[in-house]
Amino acid sequence: MIFTRCVLAGFLAMTLTAAVLPARAAEIVSVKAGFIRAPHPRETISILDIPADDDGVAGARLAVEDNNTTGRFLDQAFAIEDVRLKSGEDPVAALKGLAAAGASLILVDLPAAETLALANAAKDADILLFNVGAPDETLREENCRANMIHVAPSHAMLADGLAQYLVWKQWKRWLLMKGSHPQDQLYADALRRSAKKFGAKIVDERAYEDLGGGRRSDSGSVQTQRLVPVATQNAPAYDVLVAADESDVFANYLPYRTFDPRPVAGSAGLKPVSWDASHEQWGAIQLQNRFAKLAARRMNERDNQAWIAMRMIGEAAARTRSKDPKTIRDYLTGPDFSIAAFKGQKLTLRRWNQQLRQPILLGDGRMIVSVSPQEGFLHQTSELDTLGVDQPETKCKLQ
Amino acid sequence: MMNFSLRLCALGVLALAISSPAAAFTAYVSNEKGNSISIIDTDKMAVVKTVKVGQRPRGIALSQDGGQLFICAGDEDAIQILDTRTLEIIGHLPSGPDPELLILSPDGKLLYTSNENNNLVTAIDVATRKAVAEIPVGVEPEGMALSPDGKVLVNTSETTNMAHLIDTQTRKIFANVLVDARPRSAQFTPDGSELWVSAEVGGTVSVIDAASHQVKQKIAFTIPGLSKEAIQPVGVRFTQDGAKAFVALGPANRVAVIDAATKRIEKYLLVGQRVWQLAFTPDGKYLYTTNGVSNDVSVIDVAALKVVKSIAVGSFPWGVAIARQ
Numbered sequence: 001m002i003f004t005r006c007v008l009a010g011f012l013a014m015t016l017t018a019a020v021l022p023a024r025a026a027e028i029v030s031v032k033a034g035f036i037r038a039p040h041p042r043e044t045i046s047i048l049d050i051p052a053d054d055d056g057v058a059g060a061r062l063a064v065e066d067n068n069t070t071g072r073f074l075d076q077a078f079a080i081e082d083v084r085l086k087s088g089e090d091p092v093a094a095l096k097g098l099a100a101a102g103a104s105l106i107l108v109d110l111p112a113a114e115t116l117a118l119a120n121a122a123k124d125a126d127i128l129l130f131n132v133g134a135p136d137e138t139l140r141e142e143n144c145r146a147n148m149i150h151v152a153p154s155h156a157m158l159a160d161g162l163a164q165y166l167v168w169k170q171w172k173r174w175l176l177m178k179g180s181h182p183q184d185q186l187y188a189d190a191l192r193r194s195a196k197k198f199g200a201k202i203v204d205e206r207a208y209e210d211l212g213g214g215r216r217s218d219s220g221s222v223q224t225q226r227l228v229p230v231a232t233q234n235a236p237a238y239d240v241l242v243a244a245d246e247s248d249v250f251a252n253y254l255p256y257r258t259f260d261p262r263p264v265a266g267s268a269g270l271k272p273v274s275w276d277a278s279h280e281q282w283g284a285i286q287l288q289n290r291f292a293k294l295a296a297r298r299m300n301e302r303d304n305q306a307w308i309a310m311r312m313i314g315e316a317a318a319r320t321r322s323k324d325p326k327t328i329r330d331y332l333t334g335p336d337f338s339i340a341a342f343k344g345q346k347l348t349l350r351r352w353n354q355q356l357r358q359p360i361l362l363g364d365g366r367m368i369v370s371v372s373p374q375e376g377f378l379h380q381t382s383e384l385d386t387l388g389v390d391q392p393e394t395k396c397k398l399q
Numbered sequence: 400m401m402n403f404s405l406r407l408c409a410l411g412v413l414a415l416a417i418s419s420p421a422a423a424f425t426a427y428v429s430n431e432k433g434n435s436i437s438i439i440d441t442d443k444m445a446v447v448k449t450v451k452v453g454q455r456p457r458g459i460a461l462s463q464d465g466g467q468l469f470i471c472a473g474d475e476d477a478i479q480i481l482d483t484r485t486l487e488i489i490g491h492l493p494s495g496p497d498p499e500l501l502i503l504s505p506d507g508k509l510l511y512t513s514n515e516n517n518n519l520v521t522a523i524d525v526a527t528r529k530a531v532a533e534i535p536v537g538v539e540p541e542g543m544a545l546s547p548d549g550k551v552l553v554n555t556s557e558t559t560n561m562a563h564l565i566d567t568q569t570r571k572i573f574a575n576v577l578v579d580a581r582p583r584s585a586q587f588t589p590d591g592s593e594l595w596v597s598a599e600v601g602g603t604v605s606v607i608d609a610a611s612h613q614v615k616q617k618i619a620f621t622i623p624g625l626s627k628e629a630i631q632p633v634g635v636r637f638t639q640d641g642a643k644a645f646v647a648l649g650p651a652n653r654v655a656v657i658d659a660a661t662k663r664i665e666k667y668l669l670v671g672q673r674v675w676q677l678a679f680t681p682d683g684k685y686l687y688t689t690n691g692v693s694n695d696v697s698v699i700d701v702a703a704l705k706v707v708k709s710i711a712v713g714s715f716p717w718g719v720a721i722a723r724q
């Protein structure tokens with residue numbers, strides 16, 4: 001197992017700034033977090049999407065710096081230990097290793113099955129997990145766990161965020177194109193559910209078989225511009241092509257190549273996301289600048305989700321003056337918690353399944369086109385709960 | 400619709416007000432996206448001139464004599480000095496990166512500014528135009544306030560969620576007070592006994608006892624028909640007698656009027672969209688509000704507690720300062 005040890009120099013920062021503190025017997029509370037992740041595939045359609053080595057964890061590191069700036073006023077120091085799993089490595093062993101090293105607040109960027117395995121393994125331990133990667137509904141529904149907070153938005157939240165905008169645009173006739181991987185099926189399920197929920201109609205469904213092979217090649221554009229029109233022709237009248245392609249197999253080939261001239265949304269074109277490198281509203285430019293300075297690249301969704309999770313830990317530790325996972329969880333799931341994350345409003349937790357409520361950004365990779373919830377989609381408690389599975393329909397029983 | 404009819408009826412009130420003209424003051428409004436300053440004659444309640452300035456102007460402050468306007472031009476990493484007579488930029492102050500807000504010391508000699516990008520408050524000597532001190536604060540410093548006696552400088556840090564109280568003599572932090580999420584603005588009551596700090600994302604105003612540095616009360620806002628997420632307090636201003644506080648509520652498009660003694664909310668005044676900063680005319684009769692999304696300034700009659708006029712300005716108005724001349 002490769003341990004990339006990256007304990008940030010919180011204590012150094014404390015020493016340097018001790019001068020600004022009032023004289024008091026300071027006992028520094030050390031809050032140690034862990035990050036367990038499996039590298040995301042480097043096989044992407046666009047070279048711009050190839051994940052960096054510090055994908056995700058760079059966001060957590062930035063939040064550690066932010067937390068330490070605050071921590072020096074509160075005698076708290078934060079650190080995070082990064083564990084990057086190789087293919088086939090057991091995440092539970094990594095969790096045990098982190099726990100033995102004193103980390104009890106763990107960020108997880110793993111597929112759903114492994115994420116759930118960690119929650120089950122930690123059931124009787126004094127550990128709180130933060131899901132910063134898996135969008136799978138099952139982790140928030142039938143397989144929800146009391147020791148897991150979901151920072152990543154779910155498939156249903158993303159699909160609802162997109163659907164609200166498409167319906168607002170009166171683009172209500174969708175041609176759904178889905179991939180052949182189980183994750184694509186899950187996203188397609190969420191898109192179907194959203195269409196029904198907000199009054200859009202899926203006029204036809206097409207499947208795109210992943211036959212393997214390389215995504216990028218020198219003459220790739222010649223072939224794809226002949227293949228995509230064929231794959232999208234003879235469709236009933238539709239307004240927008242919605243793609244469910246969680247593995248980046250085909251969706252990014254669709255824009256500008258469809259048989260009918262139609263916009264593309266979903267896994268390519270207009271994408272519902274938690275974050276985008278182009279987002280700058282509501283002071284987000286400050287976070288983007290800080291991240292670019294730290295990581296020498298732009299912040300992606302996984303970086304942002306990890307930043308929020310680590311900031312939630314910082315916020316809970318600052319308010320409760322504690323690093324105890326139970327105290328942290330009680331605060332985060334309690335009535336006083338909210339966090340600012342540059343999305344125009346406070347983010348809070350859905351107490352029934354511990355999912356972070358959040359606006360969904362709609363970006364084309366260059367700009368943020370819109371932000372959902374859209375105006376006019378109302379809710380009796382929070383308009384953010386028009387996105388995703390709501391309390392009356394949840395199957396989650398926290399345990 | 401409601402906003403429109405309110406303004407229409409306000410015009411009638413305005414006609415009455417004009418019959419007894421107040422002293423003509425000059426209001427300066429920074430237009431964040433317009434890269435300009437709109438200059439308003441407060442007698443006419445109209446823009447008389449628009450001046451091009453540096454990129455992304457936000458926080459602005461006037462020199463004591465009103466002869467100079469200091470402008471945080473964030474995207475140029477500079478504080479520009481505008482001569483208010485010639486309306487020309489006559490110089491720059493060394494601000495550090497991305498200055499957002501500034502405040503002038505009571506003697507007019509020092510300018511304190513917050514630098515969001517490097518977690519510092521910078522003190523600048525206005526005469527020599529040199530930075531004389533840098534004070535490390537929390538993440539994303541923003542709001543700035545000075546106690547009436549000038550002894551305490553307050554800075555709010557948006558991601559650290561604190562008000563940092565700084566001794567202006569030693570230039571060291573002597574207290575840090577946790578408030579709600581994304582504190583934007585701080586203001587002392589005119590008697591100096593309380594410090595009010597607005598939390599944009601938290602949706603509250605924390606009332607801090609200036610002597611003990613404890614939060615003694617949090618003021619929350621409820622507006623029928625608006626979600627709690629839409630209520631985002633930013634600018635805070637007190638009437639000169641300290642009796643009333645006005646709090647701009649951002650995308651709630653309202654200014655709350657608060658009895659400063661009881662902390663009871665007396666009224667919500669409907670203004671333009673995304674209301675952020677506030678400034679009184681020097682005679683205290685009118686309060687100007689910058690409304691970023693609707694590109695206008697609302698004028699509130701302070702005695703009548705009515706919005707009497709909306710004045711179209713440049714793109715995304717942000718800061719406002721009003722001079723005697």
